Amino acid sequence: KRAAYSELRDKEAVTKDGVRITVNINAGLRDDLALLNLTGADGIGLFRTEFQFLVAATMPGRTAQTRFYRDVLDAAGDKPVIFRTVDIGGDKPLPYFQASQSKEDNPAMGWRAIRIGLERDALMKVQARALIEAAAGRKLNVMFPMVAEPWEFDEAKAVFETQREYLRGQKKMLPSQIRYGAMLEVPALAECLDLMADRLDFLSIGTNDLTQFLFAADRSNPRLAERFDWMSPAILRFIHRVSGDAERLGISLGVCGEMGGRPLDALALLGLGVRNLSITPASVGPIKAMVRSLDLGQARQEIQTILKEAPAEPRICLEQWANKHQV
Numbered sequence: 001k002r003a004a005y006s007e008l009r010d011k012e013a014v015t016k017d018g019v020r021i022t023v024n025i026n027a028g029l030r031d032d033l034a035l036l037n038l039t040g041a042d043g044i045g046l047f048r049t050e051f052q053f054l055v056a057a058t059m060p061g062r063t064a065q066t067r068f069y070r071d072v073l074d075a076a077g078d079k080p081v082i083f084r085t086v087d088i089g090g091d092k093p094l095p096y097f098q099a100s101q102s103k104e105d106n107p108a109m110g111w112r113a114i115r116i117g118l119e120r121d122a123l124m125k126v127q128a129r130a131l132i133e134a135a136a137g138r139k140l141n142v143m144f145p146m147v148a149e150p151w152e153f154d155e156a157k158a159v160f161e162t163q164r165e166y167l168r169g170q171k172k173m174l175p176s177q178i179r180y181g182a183m184l185e186v187p188a189l190a191e192c193l194d195l196m197a198d199r200l201d202f203l204s205i206g207t208n209d210l211t212q213f214l215f216a217a218d219r220s221n222p223r224l225a226e227r228f229d230w231m232s233p234a235i236l237r238f239i240h241r242v243s244g245d246a247e248r249l250g251i252s253l254g255v256c257g258e259m260g261g262r263p264l265d266a267l268a269l270l271g272l273g274v275r276n277l278s279i280t281p282a283s284v285g286p287i288k289a290m291v292r293s294l295d296l297g298q299a300r301q302e303i304q305t306i307l308k309e310a311p312a313e314p315r316i317c318l319e320q321w322a323n324k325h326q327v
């Protein structure tokens, strides 16, 4: 099977009925960069910038950040990269930053991600400056984690725009374009998509945190790991609604959580209207193989039936359908 997957490297992820699916990878470490070409993915749909912070003994300075981001863009060449601003706190505490954080009872719902970024805006300013400088003359895509309300997105974007203006004043070469996106992982944001439409350049559903918050179930608690299925009616309906809203509002939508890396779950996502996946590199082969064996029109119908009839085991229903249709 592995050999078959590597044969797919240079093949596009197109369904049998001719729909092109974007298959990006999630990355964060220098070692991940080689996987972009090795897998033949379309780009990096989620670059977790906090990894550079997590593996360091002290806070990476602006020069170190700029160098790293430039290396990422160099390695990606013409392929797009979406840099997510640091998502620390929650399941990713920073030892050298911890001292200033008080102990929290619910760190996943606590002071993390964009909440830290906006309050400690020196951290975000340094990262903004590093990203903008690293992308001089190239396209820059920036994504903010854990956005719950429109003003958070506005403030985070303003931090970047202020840095862009500063560098313009310094006569520095700027990125040819900056696009700003948000992760949809806090359910509240889904209620505000109409308010976000004019603000956002793109939106990416983070199913890992989204599931945790939809079900109020700690993603790092092994006791709960098997309890909630990504293919439960609540998740399927939620994503269906978001994908419909995004289409109606003209918001470019992707999914970057682990759900997209499992063939059957990815099949469900495509049936729900998602056309852009960002997944763990090892999943690119299996997902491309699934996409190329799929009649998307039929899959959409099956998903509509599952949404409507809400069978007790949607996963089993879809699995049977996939087997019958040789997906």
Ligand code: PEP
Pocket: 046, 048, 087, 185, 205, 206, 207, 208, 209, 210, 256, 257, 258
């Ligand atoms: C997510 O929450 O789904 C996601 C992609 O981000 P992370 O796993 O880094 O929190």
Ligand code: MG
Pocket: 145, 185, 206, 208, 209
């Ligand atoms: Mg997340």
